[in-house]
Amino acid sequence: MGSGTSGASMKIVSAVITLLLMVVFLGYMMIWSMTPTNTFYLNWFPDVEKKTSSTYLGEQGSTILIYAFPILFIATIASLYLHLEKKYDHDINTSRLFSRMILSKQLAITKGPLGIVTWTELTFLAMFVALLVWSLYSYMHDMLAFAAVEAAQEKFQVWEVKLETAGLSLGLVGNTCMAFLFFPVARGSSVLQYVGLTSEASIKYHIWLGHITMAIFTAHGLFYVTYWSLTHQILQMLKWDKFMVSNVAGEIALLAGLVMWATSFGRIRRKIFELFYYSHHLYVMFVIFYVFHVGFAESCLILPGFYLFLIDRYLRLLQSQQKIRSVAARILPSEIVELNFSKSSGLSYAPTSIAFINVPSISRIQWHPFTVTSNSNMDSDKLSVVIKCDGSWSHKLYQILSSPSPTNRLEVSIEGPYGPPSANFMRYEKLVLVSGGSGVTPFISIIREIIFKSNTTGSKTPAIHLICAFKKYADLAILELLLPVSGTTLDLSRLQLQIEAYITQETERKTVNQSSIRTILFKPSPSDAPVSAVLGPNSWLWLSVIISSSFIIFLLLTGLLTRFYIFPIDHNTNMKYPMPASSAFGMLFVCVAITIAASAAFLWNKRKNAKELNQIRTTDMSTPAPSPASLLYETELESLPHQSLLQATTVQLGQRPNLKKILSELKEENVGVYVSGPGTMRQEVAAVCSSFSANNLHFESISFSW
Structure with a gap:
């Protein structure tokens, strides 16, 4: 009542x-x-x-x-x-x-x-x-x-x-x-x-x-x-x-x-x-x-x-003056990096939020926006972003982390995260997520939010059809980030997920060298702080x-x-x-x-936030330093999420997705079509959604390419 x-x-x-x-x-x-x-x-x-x-x-x-x-x-x-x-x-x-x-x-x-x-x-x-x-x-x-x-x-x-x-x-x-x-x-x-x-x-x-x-x-x-x-x-x-x-x-x-x-x-x-x-x-x-x-x-x-x-x-x-506690970096094939930062438990953000990252060792005045891939409901103490090398700044970051003797501390400042007012995609019967290259990263947070909602609310969550295009087979490694890493208590079987992956420049399947995928753990510093809202909760x-x-x-x-x-x-x-x-x-x-x-x-x-910060610092100082062996990436995901991901994925080699055909065949009455990728891809999807025969398709664009 x-x-x-x-x-x-x-x-x-x-x-x-x-x-x-x-x-x-x-x-x-x-x-x-x-x-x-x-x-x-x-x-x-x-x-x-x-x-x-x-x-x-x-x-x-x-x-x-x-x-x-x-x-x-x-x-x-x-x-x-x-x-x-x-x-x-x-x-x-x-x-x-x-x-x-x-x-x-x-x-x-x-x-x-x-x-x-x-x-x-x-x-x-x-x-x-x-x-x-x-x-x-x-x-x-x-x-x-x-x-x-x-x-x-x-x-x-x-x-x-x-x-x-x-x-x-x-x-x-x-x-x-x-x-x-x-x-x-x-x-x-x-x-x-x-x-x-x-x-x-x-x-x-x-x-x-x-x-x-x-x-x-x-x-x-x-x-x-x-x-x-x-x-x-x-x-x-x-x-x-x-x-x-x-x-x-x-x-x-x-x-x-x-x-x-x-x-x-x-x-x-x-x-x-x-x-x-x-x-x-x-x-x-x-x-x-x-x-x-x-x-x-x-x-x-x-x-x-x-x-x-x-x-x-x-x-x-004011927010950018704080040095953020960098927890770990995951190095994936095809020059993909996932950075993980300590987060204040009171910080909440919506899916598809972005954070602006500054690494002083690369440039003290350059700030670059990246999609936050972690979920504030599922990850109470961690904030993650995924960076695909596409420019001089990201290449320098990749070189720092992928060198034979990687740094044991990464000094980072963060502005944000900034995001939409709510998860409006929950109102759709079905979600079609279309991405090109690193454009898949905003959809990681959407999928994780739907996993959380499907396990915590009684309402029905939308089915997901992910269509992603990559240049090389090694780029498929980024899909490993779609589902939560090992340790989740959520039931992933409730997620209705279908993935179509298209490799545009290669026609043969390749085996990803697992030894090239690794995790680097960073040492904490007493001056580091968790990511938090600049004005608190x-x-x-x-x-x-x-x-x-x-x-x-x-x-x-x-x-x-x-x-x-x-x-x-x-x-x-x-x-x-x-x-x-x-x-x-x-x-x-x-x-x-x-x-x-x-x-x-x-x-x-x-x-007011000093108490929580002191607790995090005390925990960091009492945690023993990781052994060199623990810096290697262990067996990818637990069997259940990994197998769920494999079963949900169809890989097409040497071709691009026929987006007009795929979208025109959707029969559901209320479909949200989200696209994140190159301008030509967004225009193609927008043209289909705006046609008179596609009244059931609702277009949304997610892009940083201004």
Whole structure:
């Protein structure tokens, strides 16, 4: 009775919060649609300014209220709800309610420059582009009405004034893009989690926004350079005005943006990843000089997205400073490595979660995402990732571990894990998992979760059909990781598993040399810590505290500076406070506020977790060092799981899977089709699932190849 009442209460709370946040968000979007109009600037904004004007927040007070507060309110309430959902009822998921309302997964485009796009994504993209077009039209229409008067006053030709007006309008439209640019890259965002999006799935939205933003800002810069050149004002490019827009700051920001843009295109990003990775850190210069260019008051329009990103980035920085306890590494054929780390028992994560790994001995600043293959329900003290050598970083790691005298300690830092809000794949009657190469790794966690659910719940679990393609026969060794290693007490016979493995570049079966498969055990260090949530088990609650408290600290700092320093200067008729100094103080206060709030929350949780950490260290120190013989990989799996895996697997040599034929023959009414692999494979599966004859197939893509 209590459980039913709790579930009903959570449904009501979910509905109320969803309605509230949707109303706030729609109001926020209405503000953006009205911003380029005279109605807003001549009537609405002055009215709000009169009611909010004070000697504390100054000119940015009304901008903060209108543009920053609504989104930070949404992020705070979403964090509180996610905490309540996790604490009281794991089965009631916000994303399901939200998905039923607006987030359709029906595919609209399966191939093209946008990638695989659903009708929902296409609709929102079209609405956003329409907002940009409307904003550009409205800005130019209202400002061009005064072009003739302005031309007469400044003794310019009308077309020259129109050219400047077009450049200014493009810059103002670019602000709209900037306002949304950083939302998709906050990995631990409560907003993304609330609507059922993962950080890796949202990257494509950042890519779309990035291309649009840079195209608009580049046009903005070119229009102004052309205008200055034609009107003999080219020296304006060297102007850094203390009280108006700074041209030099805008040029530096644009230059940093162009470098990031040029290195972010697909071919460069994938073939020269290091160039893309390092150059993308120029976003710091881009944002700083953007603020100096337009002033802090104007940049408050884009504050909420970047504010949430900064919180997430600083929390990631705090988590990355911890050295993680590496337990063991398993070296498999075909250059496959499984890394195992000690994990806090309170850390839980959903299947298909990812963790970002840093190995300082290879590179101190490079972080690479890998799927977490362990299951938090089955592995209470261990977190595992599988790495297939495919690039210079992973090859260096493999060389370190596979050398004749491998290291006895691997220093590693971890950010995450980050994952979906829930295991939505449990709702399907059947799961078809399609993978290419190392793309099979996300499915390891799915299969292990279904094993756990089939043994612990009375509900029926979906049957699994795994279709995997490998280049070489030795790559089949990765399938040994699908089932739990020896020692599991779960009944694997309840798992309905069928595996079809395709070897594309070899036509003969080969015997895997068991002596080449081994385990390396690492020695513990007193300074090592288990993988744990950066804000502890109640991370969503703490995130809401950080967002709200840091924003209050920021307002207090801004109020004190404005009231006792800026206000007396601005209201002296002979003086005015310089805009660069105001911008510098604004950025400083944002960083100080976030640092204070996030550091306090992190240190509080770190102190609470110190007891568990001491227990792990005591256990490590009391465990005798392994003998050299124990470093060799013993007989693979116990007979039951190993035989179950062999019986479930069919190997096809020298051919690729006919995915269209396999998928079209599925007769079940509700089939989840998950694909993880090369882009061509994902497009092929998406095309089949989007056809009119495949209404029973529901497409999901898991990929890190942006």
